[in-house]
Amino acid sequence: MLNKQQQALVQAIQQLDLDQVRALLAEGLDPNFIDPEQGPPVSIICDGLFVWWEQICEAYEAGKPLSEKEKQQQLQVYLDILDALIQAKANLHLWDAEEFYGPLWDAASSACVPVVQRLLDEKVDPNTRDEEGLTVLSSISQLFFDCEFDEIDWSESLQEERATLELLRQHGAKMSKELSA
Numbered sequence: 001m002l003n004k005q006q007q008a009l010v011q012a013i014q015q016l017d018l019d020q021v022r023a024l025l026a027e028g029l030d031p032n033f034i035d036p037e038q039g040p041p042v043s044i045i046c047d048g049l050f051v052w053w054e055q056i057c058e059a060y061e062a063g064k065p066l067s068e069k070e071k072q073q074q075l076q077v078y079l080d081i082l083d084a085l086i087q088a089k090a091n092l093h094l095w096d097a098e099e100f101y102g103p104l105w106d107a108a109s110s111a112c113v114p115v116v117q118r119l120l121d122e123k124v125d126p127n128t129r130d131e132e133g134l135t136v137l138s139s140i141s142q143l144f145f146d147c148e149f150d151e152i153d154w155s156e157s158l159q160e161e162r163a164t165l166e167l168l169r170q171h172g173a174k175m176s177k178e179l180s181a
Contacts, residue, residue: 002033002035005024005027005029006029006033006035008020008024009021009024009025009029009031009041010035010038010041010044012024013041013044013045013048013081014044014048016048016077016078016081018077018080018081018084021081021084021085022084025084025085025087025088029088030088030089031085031088031089031090032089032090032091040090040091041085041090042082042085042090042091042092042103043101043102043103043106045078045081045082045085045103046082046103046104046106046107046110046115046119047101047106048078049075049078049106049107049110049112049115050106050109050110052071052074052075052078052110052112053109053110053111053112053160055074056071056111056158056160057158060158072114075112075114075115078112078115079114079115079118082115082118083118086118086122092104092119092122092124093124093125101130102124102128103119103124104116104119104120104124104125104126104128104136105130105136105139105140107119108136108140108164108165108168109140109143111144111158111160111161111163111164112160112164113160113163113164113167116164116167116168117167120167120168120171126168126171126172126173126174127172127173127174127179129176129179133176134176135173135174135175135176135179136168136173137149137165137168137169137173137174137175138175138176138177140164140165140168141165141175144157144161144165145157145161148175148177149165149169149175150175152165
């Protein structure tokens with residue numbers, strides 16, 4: 001069971017309340033705990049990126065894609081909270097309670113290049129496997145395109161999807177079959 005400060009941090013992250021996140025961390029709260037339903041705080045913020053990604057996808061579907069500036073403005077609070085957690089020494093390598101997804105997978109599944117880049121800069125392993133034995137690159141390729149990375153038809157991808165997968169690849173991410181060989 002989480003203590004009051006831990007509960008407050010989870011709530012602040014969910015509400016994207018940067019000031020509250022910073023205040024709790026400034027009080028010395030250790031961000032390395034696991035909420036039994038949502039995982040560690042770093043996973044909560046990375047999983048929350050899906051809301052940001054949905055807005056981008058909806059804009060594409062409406063024929064009115066967001067500008068890079070609009071995307072960045074909406075993303076900034078996520079980046080700021082992630083940075084606050086990193087500065088507080090959050091373990092970026094913890095996976096959620098089921099040990100199925102980690103922060104890098106969450107960020108990649110939301111095609112969020114800036115957060116993927118930040119996690120890779122912090123040396124998060126892009127070749128960690130999930131419980132099905134899939135690497136992040138293979139899992140995200142399956143999620144976006146129902147095929148392996150080397151079979152993707154890029155003409156059917158959104159620029160964010162391609163940039164995310166290519167960024168992973170540039171940082172040494174392998175397909176599951178490459179690690180099995």
